Amino acid sequence: MKAETRTYWLRAGGAVAFLIVLALVINFASHGTFLQPGNVVRVLRQITYNFIMGVGETFVIITAGIDLSIGSLISLTGVVMALFANATGLHGFALIAATLIVGLAVGGAAGFVNAVPVVKLNLPPFITTLAMMQIALGLSYILSGGQPVPLQSTDFQNTGYGSFLHTIVPIPVIWMIVVLIVSSVLLMRTRFGRYVFAIGGNEEAARLAGISVGRVKTAVYVISGMCAGMVGFLYMSLFSSGSPQTATGNEMLNAIAAVVVGGTSLMGGRGAIVGTFFGALLIGFLDNAMNLLQINSYLQWVVLGGVILLAVVLDELRKRYLKRA
């Protein structure tokens, strides 16, 4: 095996080992409740939303960009989808599919708007997506009149909350696995994915190699918006309504935290979807464990913040160590 591949698997193996040890410790501390099948499934379901948002954010961050608008886009896409579902005459699978497509389209369109000033005028994405964050939130309140929009159809119950195989595998987890596989292949095995890394690593070299930098950058913001649309769909299904209050303000930060804890560099050029999965899993583990251990919720914030800081500090120290070696 080649050196680079080996370090990759060493890192992945290390992450798995760390999570297993952590899980065993938490399990011991919680007197065996943590690793009960019901609780494990609960953690997986809870991290689905954070992970899917983190996937879109991973693409953006590897190009050395950032997308702050995804939290608001969950609210906006949820409201638009609920209004659409109530207005259309469709039923059953057709309704579900059409609604999901609407959500993905709205999210993707918002991502496109995010990208245009970044690509055409070279504006910092921090600013354009910050503006989109406010615009999307405002629009979701305007469109919904400030109230949750209840779904009239009950067809969405299974897509948001149901389970396969006698309630063992929740539907959101199926979504998560599909997203994990599709996005990993897209990032690691296609030309597009290679270009995402090249742009984040050295944008000028990428441009001179003939890569359409503008198109690739636009695509990553569209993907990020679509991931937010998918999470909007899952939340809408879960709550049977599309609400402007779905996004509380923490979603985007948690997604970025999962990406960064997962080893993707904010400087661009380096990262992996699997890393984001482990990042989301670690954050989900800790969240759940602290609830089980009845840790004060204010203290939970402090712990989560500390974990994020620790993760990036360790990563930086690892890089310096490798450079010296």
Next chain:
Amino acid sequence: MRGIGKSFPGVRALEDVSLDLQAGEVHALVGENGAGKSTLMKILAGALAADTGEIAIDGKTVTIGSPRTAENLGVGMIYQEFNLVPALNAVDNIVLGNEPVNGLLLDEGAARKRAEAVFAELGITLPLTVGTSSLRVAQQQMIEIAKVLSRSARIIVMDEPTAALTNNEITKLFEVIRTLKARGVGIVYISHRLEELPDIADRVTVLRDGRVIETRVTKDFPPDDIIRAMVGRRLESHFPDLPAVAPDAPVVLAVRDLTRAPSVNGVSFEVRRGEIVGLAGLVGAGRTEIVRAIAGADIPEQGAIDVQGRAIRIRSPHDGIAAGFAFITEDRKAQGLVLGMSVRENVTLAHLEQFVERDRLIDRRKEQATTREYIEQLDIRTPSTEQLVRNLSGGNQQKVVLAKWLLGNAKVFLFDEPTRGIDVGAKAEIYNLMVKLVNGGAGIVMVSSELPEVLGMAHRILVIRGGRIVREFDRAQATPDAVIAAATGAAA
């Protein structure tokens, strides 16, 4: 400065260099690119430490460990790239780092007085309260001069001060320099423009290959002698034999009236199949800008480009590659490579379509096989195809860039400083590769600041000055003196 020596890994930049400067004297320092002028001045300014030798100011030996020490000793540097903060006005820039204070607050009145005093002394007036970014280059330069003077500099180093000035501005600058002389300030004046030396310099020192060749009083040092001292006699044996261009070889690249102001002004030339055309000239003459405009890295304002007789339209590097260009940039780290990616990923980056299967996924095995072929063919020293290019040496990095462009069967190769910063062995390999390319029917445009390289590796030499082709030499006619004379504008 006595017996100054300085080595960088693999290069001896300075060897036993001695230079003296009297109060009220303008001492010109000339030499080709890479002769060691900048290194010497950086040592004087405390930006680099010398390996050997000593520096004495007013007869006292001093140790200049940092730019701050240099400043305190009265040494002021005016680099070609100014060190002004563009958003701050002239006054703020002049006092930057030395702000007069009134308790905790800035004393703006005192700062302004200090700036005005310096300008009055120089006999110039400038807008003091607007951001320096809105001022002309010549005005910014005056602010730089005022800045070093306000720190009581007695030795001022000027690096190519006239490079970006108009004739009127140069006259004005020379007046200021004479004022400084009258005040007893000594000036080290670095310039490529030999024709201006009689007007301003008292003495001229020529550096070549890190050594002082000669120092003479300017009026006893005619331009021809200066050029001869700059060029010297060199070994040329490490260049391979260039195959002759067939008399009936078709034109592969035709460039007509290419313009991108201010650095490219109406450039027209042709390259034939199997021909290497060298673009010679000084740094800043517009050579890099010409090849960038051809490759689509910058978009030209006007001009036509034909490849193999077909008119093409280039709006981006992507179009350039599609038209059959391979552009090997001058700065491989900033423009040629993604340092955090592997050798394999860099080699295939510009032509990934060759490695995509029908299922639209990249075939890594094929990538690795192809990369291994190039590693072997170009003798790239790397432990594996998966090594990050960051970890390779300069010469091997350059070979990775070459492999990337060899993959595409380009018809015209644009080389910008193809051997900069790489060792002699790798250089020879790159020259051999160029010969192989022209034997295979490609045309090559090569920009190089190394005169022997242009003379040894080009069938024809175009000398660029001010974004124009000022002279053309056949390989047989070209002599170092003639090329330098054309490049510096000292042509007889």
